Amino acid sequence: MTKSPFIIDGETLQARLGEAHLQIVDASWYLPAQNRDQRADYASGHIPGAVFFDQDAIVDPNSSLPHALPSPEIFAEKVGALGISENDTIVVYDGPGLFSAPRVWWMFRTMGAGSVLLLDGGLDRWKAEGRPVTAETSAPEPAVFTPAFDASRVATIDDVRGVIDDGSAQIADARPHGRFTGEEPEPRAGMRSGHMPGAFNVPAASLGANGSLKDLEALAETLKHAGVDPSKPVVTTCGSGVTAATITLALHSLGYTDNRLYDGSWSEWGSRDDTPVKQGAGIIDDAASSLKE
Template structure:
């Protein structure tokens, strides 16, 4: 259960173990525009991965929170060990896959992304409400169990350039990957991690929904990944999780996220950068 449809969610709305999380971002670097602002699925709890579920002590944006912090904040949202979690956002599929991977990494496997997000749900005529946090939530008993293999750091990625043990897949647009277009963040190099391959996140989506598995299989077959372990990267660890989710729907390869992504790698001259002429 990694990706669910609006119809699936509709049939589960009465399930007492179901928890719906709204992971809509306040802004995005992909210049996407939400169809519906100021609304959320009725009963959804707001999952703030930009200010709450994040390592606030890191100078790198969007880094995963600690196991302890994740546990505490999930309990505050009323999440339990037996919760069935469905996460969505208001951009179709954008930030929700990162939250999905966060839960997977923290040991909670019963979690899925809502295909098409808020737009698909609202356009199906299902009940929505104003965008605010649910009140009087009972404290949950969720306990995180961090799987360190799901996250890679810059040291691992640097060593992997020489060892080539794992394949790094970059979800940024081709212009940023090749270095022909500037990065949207200031004081950031353009280009890519040496030996990385490019799969823009938009390639696996169709109008805010994930492409069918048959098309996803063709996309990943073209990358000739064989049985290699895969490390996903992007600008700041968000859109990397979109292609990570897409790959998880059709590939058995072991997968991980380079959480620092380009916002760490492309800052300054500490790490090697490749560009294409």
């Protein structure tokens, strides 16, 4: 089994604690249904030296959308204050291991950081393995983060409209299947239910197990089963741009970089009345149903 090159295990990270130019980032963020408070979790115990990356605060202040990607200048100011440089080795984690951390992994890479890793199993496994934690808030020395923003990693609503019209890329939606089909409501008020026409459903949870990203062979099989050809262009999407990054992580782990993350995701698409929405089964399920009939 071949693991993603972007994953670091707890044993390796523990051995490197205190290393110069190693920055550890707690990127935890949760939905209300998860009944976890990311700030309270950090305050009660985090990996020594870890700084807290607030995904509700390091955003575009001029956008009404949740988690909107900030400008390179704002991002650089915020993470510089956390003591992080683009030349550091950055290890990102969340509580369960594969929920919100991939989003921050994607943000750092999009802004030009060269070495960004994800902690296998997250903080929950780290604690379960008896590794060190502290309640002491980190007070890093400010650093200079010089951004090199890669706009090719980001898709806008107009980009997605174009993809739907011309079929130039596949759309891979990371939301759970019930929300994708419209059978389950969106957690945010005012959202229509369903998915973008032609989208494939690749639930973020299907790409991992027990807080770990699947091995490369299993990732390839999961994407294939969902109908996605990773060798062709892909736009990833989800509810608010967070779990879409898990699909992005999977694609990059397999060596496929021709993909963009739709930053507005369903928070933007589903809240408008001028965007096409389809309900019911997606392409793969439609095909399966027709075969059964």
